[in-house]
Amino acid sequence: MSQPLDIAVVGATGSVGETLVQILEELEFPVATLHLLASMESAGSSVMFAGKKVRVREVDSFDFAQVKLAFFAAGAAVSRSFAQKAREAGCSVIDLSGGLDDALALVPEANGEVVDSLALPALLASPSSAAVALAVALAPLKGLLDIERVQVMACLAVSSQGREAVNELARQTAELLNARPLEPRFFDRQVAFNLLAQVGATDEQGHAALERRLVSELRVLLGLPELKISVSCVQVPVFFGDSFSVAVQSRQSVDLQSVNQALDAAASVERVENDDYPTPVGDAVGQDVVYVGRVRHGVDEDQQLNLWLTTDNVRKGAALNAVQLAQLLIKKMA
Amino acid sequence: MSQPLDIAVVGATGSVGETLVQILEELEFPVATLHLLASMESAGSSVMFAGKKVRVREVDSFDFAQVKLAFFAAGAAVSRSFAQKAREAGCSVIDLSGGLDDALALVPEANGEVVDSLALPALLASPSSAAVALAVALAPLKGLLDIERVQVMACLAVSSQGREAVNELARQTAELLNARPLEPRFFDRQVAFNLLAQVGATDEQGHAALERRLVSELRVLLGLPELKISVSCVQVPVFFGDSFSVAVQSRQSVDLQSVNQALDAAASVERVENDDYPTPVGDAVGQDVVYVGRVRHGVDEDQQLNLWLTTDNVRKGAALNAVQLAQLLIKKMA
Numbered sequence: 001m002s003q004p005l006d007i008a009v010v011g012a013t014g015s016v017g018e019t020l021v022q023i024l025e026e027l028e029f030p031v032a033t034l035h036l037l038a039s040m041e042s043a044g045s046s047v048m049f050a051g052k053k054v055r056v057r058e059v060d061s062f063d064f065a066q067v068k069l070a071f072f073a074a075g076a077a078v079s080r081s082f083a084q085k086a087r088e089a090g091c092s093v094i095d096l097s098g099g100l101d102d103a104l105a106l107v108p109e110a111n112g113e114v115v116d117s118l119a120l121p122a123l124l125a126s127p128s129s130a131a132v133a134l135a136v137a138l139a140p141l142k143g144l145l146d147i148e149r150v151q152v153m154a155c156l157a158v159s160s161q162g163r164e165a166v167n168e169l170a171r172q173t174a175e176l177l178n179a180r181p182l183e184p185r186f187f188d189r190q191v192a193f194n195l196l197a198q199v200g201a202t203d204e205q206g207h208a209a210l211e212r213r214l215v216s217e218l219r220v221l222l223g224l225p226e227l228k229i230s231v232s233c234v235q236v237p238v239f240f241g242d243s244f245s246v247a248v249q250s251r252q253s254v255d256l257q258s259v260n261q262a263l264d265a266a267a268s269v270e271r272v273e274n275d276d277y278p279t280p281v282g283d284a285v286g287q288d289v290v291y292v293g294r295v296r297h298g299v300d301e302d303q304q305l306n307l308w309l310t311t312d313n314v315r316k317g318a319a320l321n322a323v324q325l326a327q328l329l330i331k332k333m334a
Numbered sequence: 335m336s337q338p339l340d341i342a343v344v345g346a347t348g349s350v351g352e353t354l355v356q357i358l359e360e361l362e363f364p365v366a367t368l369h370l371l372a373s374m375e376s377a378g379s380s381v382m383f384a385g386k387k388v389r390v391r392e393v394d395s396f397d398f399a400q401v402k403l404a405f406f407a408a409g410a411a412v413s414r415s416f417a418q419k420a421r422e423a424g425c426s427v428i429d430l431s432g433g434l435d436d437a438l439a440l441v442p443e444a445n446g447e448v449v450d451s452l453a454l455p456a457l458l459a460s461p462s463s464a465a466v467a468l469a470v471a472l473a474p475l476k477g478l479l480d481i482e483r484v485q486v487m488a489c490l491a492v493s494s495q496g497r498e499a500v501n502e503l504a505r506q507t508a509e510l511l512n513a514r515p516l517e518p519r520f521f522d523r524q525v526a527f528n529l530l531a532q533v534g535a536t537d538e539q540g541h542a543a544l545e546r547r548l549v550s551e552l553r554v555l556l557g558l559p560e561l562k563i564s565v566s567c568v569q570v571p572v573f574f575g576d577s578f579s580v581a582v583q584s585r586q587s588v589d590l591q592s593v594n595q596a597l598d599a600a601a602s603v604e605r606v607e608n609d610d611y612p613t614p615v616g617d618a619v620g621q622d623v624v625y626v627g628r629v630r631h632g633v634d635e636d637q638q639l640n641l642w643l644t645t646d647n648v649r650k651g652a653a654l655n656a657v658q659l660a661q662l663l664i665k666k667m668a
Contacts, residue, residue, distance in 0.1 A: 151564070153487040153579045155529055169527075174511055177504070193503075194615040195489055195570060195577050197628055197642040206608045206630030206640075215633045230485070230632045232579045232640060236529060237571055243529050245487045245566045274540045281528040294531055296540030298564045299549045306540075306566060308531040 002330045004032035006067040008091070010059050010082065011074025012036035012047055015163050016096060019319035020071055025050055027323060030330065037062050039074060064089040068121075068333060071322055072097055083123070092121040092329055094322050098128060098213055108324045109268045110135035110221040115328040122332075124325050128210060129242055129317025130154045130233070131217035136290040136316075137309050138222060138248070140266040144258050145305065146251040149228040154214070155236045155243040156199055157280065158191065160313050166239055173237075187235070196235035208233055241280020242313040247298070248305040254297060259305060263292055268316075271295065277308060284310040288320055336664045338366035340401040342425070344393050344416065345408025346370035346381055349497050350430060353653035354405055359384055361657060364664065371396050373408060398423040402455075402667060405656055406431055417457070426455040426663055428656050432462060432547055442658045443602045444469035444555040449662040456666075458659050462544060463576055463651025464488045464567070465551035470624040470650075471643050472556060472582070474600040478592050479639065480585040483562040488548070489570045489577040490533055491614065492525065494647050500573055507571075521569075530569035542567055575614020576647040581632065582639040590629060593639060597626055602650075605629070611642060618644040622654055 007024075011017040017038075024031060034049050037059040046053040059078065064070060064086035072079040076099025083093045083100055095103045103125035106114060115122075126132070134152065141147075158165040168186035175182050176192055184190060200208045215229045236243075248254075263271045270289040272278045278291035290311040298304030311317055341358075345351040351372075358365060368383050371393040380387040393412065398404060398420035406413045410433025417427045417434055429437045437459035440448060449456075460466070468486065475481075492499040502520035509516050510526055518524060534542045549563045570577075582588075597605045604623045606612045612625035624645040632638030645651055 151485050151581055155489075155568075170511070173507060177508055177511065189613065190615050193572050194613050195572060195644075196613060197577070197579075197611040197644075202608060202628075202630075206628060207633055212633060228632070228635060230581045230635070230638055230640065232487075232581075232628070232642070234489075234577075234579065238527050238529060243531070243568075245531075245568065247485055247564045247566075274536055277531040279523065279528050279530060281524050294536075294540060294566070296536075298562070299541055299546055301562060301564070304564055306564065308566070310529075310531075 002030045002334050004030040005069055005330060005333070006033045006035070007031050008035040008037055008062065008064065008067045008070040010037045010070060010072045010078060012056050013038050013042040013045055014073060015159060015314055016318045017073040018047060019314050020073060020322060021047055021049055023315070023319050023323045029323060029326065035062065035067060039078065064091045067091050069094070069326060069329065071326070075099070087121050087123060090121055094124045094126060094325050096126045096318055096322050098125070100125060105131065105217045105220045106325055107132050107135040107221050107321060108328060109266065110139035111223060112328055115332065118332070120332060122329060124329070126318060126322040126325060127217040127221065128213055129160060129311070129313040130156070130214050130244065131221060132317045132321045133242060133244060133290050133309050133311045134218055134246065135221035136268045137292050137307065140262045140269065141248070141259060142222060144262055145248060145254060147224065147227065147248055148251050149230065149249040150218070151247040151249070152214070152229065152231045153245045154231060154233045155238070156233055157238045157240050157242055157313055158235065159240045160242065169237055169239060191235060192237050194237060199233045199235050238280050240312060240314065241284040241310055242317060243280055244309040246307040246309060248307070250303050250305065253302045254305045256295060256297065260295060263295070278310050280310045284312050286315065287312055288316055290316060336364045336668050338364040339403055339664060339667070340367045340369070341365050342369040342371055342396065342398065342401045342404040344371045344404060344406045344412060346390050347372045347376040347379055348407060349493060349648055350652045351407040352381060353648050354407060354656060355381055355383055357649070357653050357657045363657060363660065369396065369401060373412065398425045401425050403428070403660060403663065405660070409433070421455050421457060424455055428458045428460060428659050430460045430652055430656055432459070434459060439465065439551045439554045440659055441466050441469040441555050441655060442662060443600065444473040445557060446662055449666065452666070454666060456663060458663070460652060460656040460659060461551040461555065462547055463494060463645070463647040464490070464548050464578065465555060466651045466655045467576060467578060467624050467643050467645045468552055468580065469555035470602050471580070471626050471641065474596045474603065475582070475593060476556060478596055479582060479588060481558065481561065481582055482585050483564065483583040484552070485581040485583070486548070486563065486565045487579045488565060488567045489572070490567055491572045491574050491576055491647055492569065493574045494576065503571055503573060525569060526571050528571060533567045533569050572614050574646060574648065575618040575644055576651060577614055578643040580641040580643060582641070584637050584639065587636045588631060588639045590631065594629060597629070612644050614644045618646045620649065621646055622650055624650060
């Protein structure tokens with residue numbers, strides 16, 4: 001058992017931050033004092049931890065020298081303002097915002113061994129939830145396949161954009177079912193009973209920032225810097241649980257039996273046999289694994305491996321992965 | 335103007351059949367007498383055509399020698415029972431069921447020229463709505479790209495499974511919003527706010543019949559019998575409008591400007607610029623074209639072309655395509 005540690009969670013009132021605090025408690029993470037921090041608007045509320053109400057304070061006035069480890073789950077701007085300050089005060093940072101270019105993307109099941117060679121205080125990034133899901137599912141297959149290309153369609157739940165987006169899907173759906181005129185608020189158009197083919201603004205080449213981020217994170221996580229990755233991110237009218245249609249192109253014939261064995265042996269993967277398939281609502285939500293189903297070749301093509309993944313984007317895709325990174329870090333601190 | 339023709343529509347009370355009858359009227363298709371047919375359960379009702387109520391009669395007792403052209407939109411079993419009989423009576427058949435293996439898959443915008451060499455009475459298949467959408471969008475690009483592979487994720491609206499599926503999505507959504515327990519009926523599980531990774535049963539290799547059908551139809555429609563096509567069909571909680579995330583792998587660098595020009599020149603394609611994107615609800619529903627957006631290369635890869643398509647699955651994907659085939663056929667009959 002590691003020594004209890006003083007810890008800060010920045011963005012403790014957001015959906016990822018709140019889930020993160022829950023998971024620290026569930027996994028009995030060795031916390032001495034837990035400091036919950038947020039921007040001015042959210043400070044003053046309180047969050048339950050280990051049977052006690054913990055007051056959320058302003059991040060601006062917090063002295064990071066008080067803690068050895070800080071999670072940043074309050075968005076890119078907050079990470080950019082305070083993460084460097086925290087590290088200078090001797091605090092290791094696990095960033096969930098995607099806003100720190102120099103943070104090393106880490107998923108324990110994929111490239112966890114990198115932690116061994118890190119100096120403290122460390123700066124780690126828990127990657128986009130899409131990259132976490134794909135890394136967890138593909139890392140066990142790396143040795144089996146001579147991967148030429150990975151093709152991904154990511155179907156993202158609205159919760160990946162926070163609580164406001166969740167409320168907006170519910171509100172839009174209710175308006176439509178009651179035949180009331182729809183006035184989109186959080187999204188710029190109807191998301192209920194619709195698909196939005198673009199998540200966030202696109203650059204001059206037509207790629208969304210999240211799509212580019214997923215490509216670069218996945219290359220790092222799989223240790224394949226030259227890997228060809230094609231990705232489209234789509235916003236779907238699902239509250240929780242991201243899903244992914246994945247085609248892996250291998251340079252050799254894919255042995256499905258070995259693939260299934262490798263997936264079954266992976267602790268963070270739950271494989272579903274081909275007479276069934278996993279769904280975000282029915283399987284993924286609230287769970288700690290990535291569900292993998294529809295394992296099959298391409299039609300007329302045994303060098304292709306097709307998969308369907310679904311996982312809890314807030315929990316496994318973000319909060320749990322960050323806590324798993326913290327578990328690796330505290331071993332170094334001991 | 336062609337001579338008016340006696341025509342039968344089998345499955346006139348289904349959503350595709352009903353739309354088909356509407357389109358015959360909208361396009362002022364030269365109809366002399368319109369015979370509306372259905373299975374025993376649906377016979378007896380009536381459908382409006384050209385300002386008159388037309389009674390729907392039983393297909394079992396219909397003499398197909400009365401008509402020169404019959405649309406079959408009542409499912410595979412009905413087509414298998416009556417289409418051959420109709421042809422033997424001298425009637426050309428346009429099948430929308432996918433149930434006739436010897437019917438030639440046709441999309442006017444892709445392989446319409448094949449009609450010239452057909453003998454009458456003809457047996458044509460209006461392909462799956464996914465194949466129609468893909469053929470309409472890809473045919474204009476065939477000459478521009480040296481296509482090695484087409485990768486498709488098809489996000490199918492519930493209406494592709496008929497009216498009962500549409501009602502079930504509405505019912506499930508209302509139950510969930512009212513916090514009542516959900517008892518799935520038409521689908522075997524929750525489809526509201528969820529994604530179902532499989533449409534129909536899968537075979538031993540893990541492919542759904544619709545996925546295999548799409549592959550073989552698209553090869554015929556594009557005239558590329560060896561084309562590598564990877565496809566996953568997913569049921570999404572959208573009422574009307576199928577959407578497709580498509581990646582085309584070319585053996586040469588793709589010139590996006592020429593692609594955009596070719597798409598703009600195609601009459602049945604509506605291209606949406608990259609500062610926006612088309613959606614099923616906002617664009618496709620009720621329209622006669624395939625919307626194409628998010629035209630872009632792959633990340634770090636100019637031999638890849640990415641597209642997002644959306645189209646009205648009942649109208650453009652089925653009923654309208656069948657009527658367009660009929661328009662080609664009547665020219666031969668004149």
